[in-house]
Amino acid sequence: MFGIVRPCAHRLTDGLKTEWMAHLCGLCLALRADHGQFARMVTNYDGLIVSVLTEAQAERAPDARRTAGPCPLRAMRTAPVARGEGARLAAAVSLVLASAKVRDHVADRDGLLARRPVAAAARKVAAGWDRAGARTGAELGFDTAVLLDAVDRQSGIEALAGPGTSVLTVTEPTETATAAAFAHTAVLAGRPENMAPLAEVGRLFGRLAHLLDAVEDRAADAAAGAWNPLTGTGTSLTEARRFADDAIHGMRLALRDVRFVDDKLVHVLLAHETAAAVNRVFGTTTCSHQAQSGNPYGGSGNPYGAGQQGGGDPSGGGQPGGFGASGSGNPFGAGGAGRSGGAGGSGGGSGPSAPDPQQPKPRGFLAGCAAFTWVCCSCQMCCADTYEGPWSRKRRKGCRDHCDCPDCGCDC
Numbered sequence: 001m002f003g004i005v006r007p008c009a010h011r012l013t014d015g016l017k018t019e020w021m022a023h024l025c026g027l028c029l030a031l032r033a034d035h036g037q038f039a040r041m042v043t044n045y046d047g048l049i050v051s052v053l054t055e056a057q058a059e060r061a062p063d064a065r066r067t068a069g070p071c072p073l074r075a076m077r078t079a080p081v082a083r084g085e086g087a088r089l090a091a092a093v094s095l096v097l098a099s100a101k102v103r104d105h106v107a108d109r110d111g112l113l114a115r116r117p118v119a120a121a122a123r124k125v126a127a128g129w130d131r132a133g134a135r136t137g138a139e140l141g142f143d144t145a146v147l148l149d150a151v152d153r154q155s156g157i158e159a160l161a162g163p164g165t166s167v168l169t170v171t172e173p174t175e176t177a178t179a180a181a182f183a184h185t186a187v188l189a190g191r192p193e194n195m196a197p198l199a200e201v202g203r204l205f206g207r208l209a210h211l212l213d214a215v216e217d218r219a220a221d222a223a224a225g226a227w228n229p230l231t232g233t234g235t236s237l238t239e240a241r242r243f244a245d246d247a248i249h250g251m252r253l254a255l256r257d258v259r260f261v262d263d264k265l266v267h268v269l270l271a272h273e274t275a276a277a278v279n280r281v282f283g284t285t286t287c288s289h290q291a292q293s294g295n296p297y298g299g300s301g302n303p304y305g306a307g308q309q310g311g312g313d314p315s316g317g318g319q320p321g322g323f324g325a326s327g328s329g330n331p332f333g334a335g336g337a338g339r340s341g342g343a344g345g346s347g348g349g350s351g352p353s354a355p356d357p358q359q360p361k362p363r364g365f366l367a368g369c370a371a372f373t374w375v376c377c378s379c380q381m382c383c384a385d386t387y388e389g390p391w392s393r394k395r396r397k398g399c400r401d402h403c404d405c406p407d408c409g410c411d412c
Contacts, residue, residue, distance in 0.1 A: 003044045003045030003046035003047070004045070004046060004208070004209050004212050004213075004274070004277040004281075005045050005046055005049065005269050005270075005273045005274060005277060006045055006273070006277070007020055007268070007269065007273050008276075011268070011272065011273070011276070012268065016264060016265050016268060018080070019052075019265050020048075020052075020265060020269075021079065022065065022079070022080050022081050022082045023048040023051045023052050023055075023082045023087070023090075024043070024045070024048050025068060025071075025079060025081040025082075026048075026051060026081040026082030026083055026087040027043055027047055027048045027051060027082075027087055027090045027091060027094065028040050028043040029068060029081055029083075029087075030083070030087040030088050030090070030091040031043060031091045031094070031095070034088065034091060034132070034136055035091070035095065035129075035132045035136075038125075039091075039095060039129070039132070042094045042095055042098035042129070043094070044094055044098075046209065047090045047091075047093060047094035048090055049090075049182075049205075049269055049270070050086060050089050050090040050093055050181055050182070050185055051082055051086040051087045051089070051090040052086075052265055052266055052269060053086070053182060053185040053198065053266060054084070054085060054086025054089065054185040054188050054189050055082065055084075055086050055189075056260045056261065056262055056263050056265065056266045057185065057186060057189035057190075057191045057194060057258070057259070057260055057261060058189040058190060058191070058261060059261055060261075060262075061084070063083065063084075064082065064083065064084055065080040065081065065082065065083065066080070066081060066083050067079070067080055067081075068080075068081045085140055085188045086185065086188060086189075088136055088139075088140060089136075089137070089140050089142060089181070089184065089185065089188060091133075091136060092132075092133040092134075092136040092137040092140065092142065092144060093133070093137075093144075093147065093181045094133075095129040095130075095132055095133035095136075096129065096130060096133035096134070096137075096144045096147045096148065097147060097151070097177070098129060099125075099126035099127070099129035099130045099133070100126075100147075100148075100151040102122050102123075102125065102126040102129075103122075103123065103126050103151075105122070106119045106122050106123060106126075107155075108224075108226060130144075130148065133147075140184075140188065141184075141187060141188075142180075142181075142184045142187075146176065146177065146180045147177045147180065147181070150173035150174065150176045150177040151173065151177070153173045154173045154174075157169065157170055157172070157173065158170060158227055158229075158232065161229075161232055161233055162232065162233070163232075163233065163234040164233070164234065165232075165233045166233065167211070167214075167229050167230060167233045167235040167239075167240065167243065168207065168243065169233075170210070170229045170232075170233060171206065171207045171210040171211065171229070174206040174207065174209065174210040175202075175203040175204070175206040175207050175210075176203070176206070177206060178202040178203065178205050178206030178209070179199040179200070179202040179203040179206065180199070180202070181202060182198045182199060182201055182202025182205070183195045183196075183198050183199040183202060185198060186198050191259060193259065194258045194259055196257075197254045197255070197257035197258045198254075198258055200250070200251075200254040201251050201254045201255060201258070201270065204247040204248075204250045204251045204254070205247070205251060205270065205274070207243070207247050208244055208247040208248065208251075208274060208277075208278070210229065211229075211240055211243055211244050211247070212244065212277060212278065212281045214228055214229040214230045214240070215230065215237065215240055215281050215282065216281055218230055218231060237282070241278070241282055244278045244282075245278065247274075248271075248274050248275050248278065251270055251271065251274065252270075252271050255267070255270060255271065360388075360393040361393070362391055362392050362393055363390065363391055363393060369390070371388075371390035371391075372390035372391075375387055375388075375390055
């Protein structure tokens with residue numbers, strides 16, 4: 001699970017929280033229905049915005065929701081989930097751009113992908129996702145070639161960029177890809193007059209996502225010797241912040257020109273949650289209740305009010321790097337995203353800490369790979385409060401365990 005738009009229940013009413021979860025689960029189930037269980041691992045927060053935009057522009061059809069069966073991540077409860085062309089388009093876009101992310105990790109030889117057999121398997125999976133996304137896109141009248149073209153151009157643009165190059169030159173392919181996806185939601189909703197303003201919203205959203213991804217990855221890229229849009233073009237954090245704030249302001253203005261039937265969730269996600277993402281990435285705000293709950297859904301960590309819990313890892317350790325690991329990247333960015341977090345460290349003090357007698361024995365490589373597959377396919381990394389690390393067997397925080405909000409008031 002990844003993306004820049006990570007709503008917190010502290011900012012969402014119960015109704016909007018239910019709607020957001022309906023689109024998130026709808027994207028996950030659309031991936032499973034059209035492309036199989038393994039495809040569910042590309043479910044992401046930003047991709048569901050495509051589904052939200054499609055539904056917000058038209059009168060809701062009677063079959064726009066269906067009741068999904070019990071899911072372990074909902075404490076074995078049923079729930080209403082979004083269905084229809086919006087969810088399928090979100091699934092197609094997520095697949096194609098996730099495949100690009102996998103190829104980027106292969107090129108960077110990240111983690112396990114430095115091993116040739118694993119890299120070969122990852123390339124095969126990415127190619128399959130490309131074909132599957134293109135097939136679904138064609139059924140919806142959306143040509144995913146525009147996404148693949150943007151991804152292919154990214155590496156060439158980065159190779160030519162240097163100090164003095166505008167960072168907006170580097171973000172252009174990402175902007176083009178998101179503009180195309182957002183504009184097509186108007187086609188699906190039967191609102192062709194919305195295509196132009198939604199393309200502008202998508203362009204600015206892509207710019208913002210790429211910039212925030214670059215800011216988050218700057219230190220890791222420097223340590224790994226990898227190319228970073230900010231470092232490579234000599235863009236300061238102050239200038240990056242200015243571009244990010246301008247993008248949010250532009251999105252708010254463009255959204256005013258879109259004819260919506262119900263824009264409440266769209267407004268919260270694109271006008272407010274984007275601003276919260278900027279504050280989080282640039283470290284300009286802290287959450288007023290993070291110390292109490294530690295997750296975006298309150299004390300239980302479950303969006304439906306109940307569910308299994310586990311002790312979070314206070315060190316904030318991440319999953320092993322490599323194929324399938326998704327850090328703070330975004331589905332529309334072409335590079336740099338998805339690096340894993342570090343393994344949890346011990347607290348202060350000198351000298352090694354004593355082994356924990358309650359800590360299970362770590363798994364071997366093959367057993368860990370099997371456990372990793374299970375954790376991914378069961379969506380524990382993306383939706384559970386905590387999960388057991390496939391190799392280390394330590395408790396890890398799920399990717400939804402993010403909370404960054406102050407009390408939010410509407411100012412737009």
